[in-house]
């Protein structure tokens with residue numbers, strides 16, 4: 001898909017008009033995510049400094065290059081969040097806007113811009129952005145369902161290495177990005193959320209970007225115990241229902257490595273379907289034991305997936321089940337989630353699970369309870385996005401365990417999954433060479449365990 005901004009309006013309106021937003025209403029940090037069914041809806045999120053923006057806060061969109069039909073969607077009122085910590089005092093966020101673009105056509109390239117619709121062709125006072133909806137899993141010919149190209153990233157941060165990773169992902173022209181947690185490394189200094197969204201905007205405004213919460217999203221306040229405040233407020237994933245969360249009353253740092261709190265629904269765990277794939281986006285840091293909301297939802301969701309429609313099923317969560325690095329071993333949330341959910345993943349033939357947390361790259365063979373098993377998932381750690389904490393320190397043992405197929409803690413990068421057809425997918429790990437330059441360092445053909 002097109003990842004560069006389309007300045008298709010530049011020829012229609014003068015630059016002065018093009019950027020004539022009322023004071024405080026210019027949209028910044030634009031980011032998009034597909035809906036629960038990415039062939040039908042998409043959410044546009046952005047921030048402004050002011051809240052009284054009238055028609056300038058609505059989103060115009062068009063599937064024919066602004067020549068004929070122009071839709072217009074109005075967001076609900078903007079929200080703000082604040083957080084107080086001893087170290088950083090009180091931060092109050094900019095105004096946060098979300099707008100759902102409903103009833104989209106499948107497999108269609110759209111343009112969107114901020115501002116009210118005008119007689120066609122429109123002249124919204126905004127640059128024009130673009131995205132492509134997913135093909136419909138049930139009604140598209142398989143020639144449009146495949147290939148589906150997905151970038152996977154984790155533990156990204158906002159260093160020059162992070163910027164290289166983002167620039168490299170932009171060159172892949174993927175259908176969407178799935179991020180296995182630890183986005184900004186704001187670490188309770190919330191201005192760093194604003195600078196992170198600025199850093200990713202060229203990509204996030206044109207490519208649906210789905211996230212799960214990592215420990216760097218916990219951002220526990222030592223004043224009122226609130227957790228995941230920026231994460232829940234700044235992203236707008238396809239929510240099942242509003243978040244249910246509780247302040248954490250125990251002693252802990254802003255971003256504890258090992259943690260179990262209460263944060264269900266909302267952006268905590270959700271699913272989406274994009275073309276021939278269903279993704280379960282999970283939270284390592286809330287209860288995952290049998291009987292918990294997350295466990296019950298994962299079980300019923302996996303049982304209900306129509307594998308004829310979406311033969312590929314993936315899970316993302318931050319804290320990995322399989323990890324042969326010495327970092328982040330034996331953490332409580334990891335032990336709990338693996339002991340409760342690994343059997344569900346095996347039973348329902350989840351194809352692969354992607355995590356971060358450890359700042360390296362590791363791909364497993366198909367595995368079930370530490371033993372090689374062609375029916376078990378492949379597990380991948382992609383915590384090598386390039387954040388300020390640097391590379392994972394080393395390996396637990398210099399001889400890799402039998403399930404470990406490839407591991408590296410020396411180079412940053414991202415992974416790419418290309419779904420070729422219902423039985424085969426290509427998986428590659430792309431290491432950063434420079435900004436906009438990368439090369440394949442690990443490559444593997446995945447076979448869909450569902451058909452075994």
Ligand SMILES: *[C@@H]1O[C@H](CO)[C@@H](O)[C@H](O)[C@H]1NC(C)=O
Nearest residue numbers: 080081082083090091092093
């Ligand atoms: C912070 O948020 C709380 C709850 O939403 C609100 O009552 C309070 O007034 C806010 N404080 C500031 C400084 O905005």
Ligand SMILES: *[C@@H]1O[C@H](CO)[C@@H](O)[C@H](O)[C@H]1NC(C)=O
Nearest residue numbers: 420421422423424425426445
């Ligand atoms: C799916 O793709 C693989 C790899 O390209 C190929 O070997 C296989 O024949 C394809 N299967 C079908 C049914 O097209």
Ligand SMILES: [Fe+2]
Nearest residue numbers: 182214215357
């Ligand atoms: Fe982490």
